[in-house]
Amino acid sequence: MEIKQFEDKNLSQYSYAILSKCEKKIILIDPARNTQPYLDYAKENNAQITGVIETHPHADFISSHLEFHDTTGAIIYTSKLVNALYPHHSFDEGETIQLGKIRLSAINTPGHSPDGISILLEHAGK
Numbered sequence: 001m002e003i004k005q006f007e008d009k010n011l012s013q014y015s016y017a018i019l020s021k022c023e024k025k026i027i028l029i030d031p032a033r034n035t036q037p038y039l040d041y042a043k044e045n046n047a048q049i050t051g052v053i054e055t056h057p058h059a060d061f062i063s064s065h066l067e068f069h070d071t072t073g074a075i076i077y078t079s080k081l082v083n084a085l086y087p088h089h090s091f092d093e094g095e096t097i098q099l100g101k102i103r104l105s106a107i108n109t110p111g112h113s114p115d116g117i118s119i120l121l122e123h124a125g126k
Contacts, residue, residue, distance in 0.1 A: 001102055001123045004041055008032045017041055018121065020100040027051040027099060028074075029119065031064045035071075038064075053091060053104070054078040055117050079108065081115035091117065 002019040016029040017038060024047040031038055031052060042049050049072045052065040066086055068074040077091035078084055091097070097104040101124045109118040 002045075003121075006032065006037055008034075018099070018102060018104070019045055019047055020102050021045075023100040024048060025050045025099055027053060027097065027104065028068065029053045030055055031068065033064050035064045035067055038068075048072065049074050050099075051075045051077060051097065053097075053117075053119060054082070054088075055119070077106075079106070079115045079117050081108075093117075 001021060004017040004019065006015045006017070011032070013032060015031045018027045018029070024045070026042055026047050026049045028038055028049060028051070038049060049068055052068050052074050054063060054065055054076065065076050069076050069087060076086065076088040077097065078088050079092050080090040091106045093106055093108040095106050103122040105120040105122070107118045107120055109116050
């Protein structure tokens with residue numbers, strides 16, 4: 001497993017790629033608009049981007065979640081409280097995503113927005 005942080009200095013925004021090295025699959029968290037850094041990372045690791053988690057609606061920047069869905073088939077995960085009109089899977093408290101030995105669990109954490117989620121990552125039970 002590898003966690004890669006991406007920084008958009010102009011927006012003071014961070015996003016993440018969770019790589020399952022065994023499965024060669026990546027889930028992105030809150031990707032910025034420019035898809036190229038994520039695509040480059042996937043290529044460097046001979047991996048496929050299979051999912052995108054949006055932790056909340058982003059009023060301060062445009063996410064690339066829809067582009068990843070359209071170009072790679074990545075599943076978009078977001079809270080049902082967002083009432084998203086785009087294709088997505090609900091990802092709320094008690095729901096998990098399994099990626100090999102990686103387990104991502106949603107935790108509803110209203111605050112920055114009432115529909116925000118945080119993500120608990122477990123790897124091999126830790």
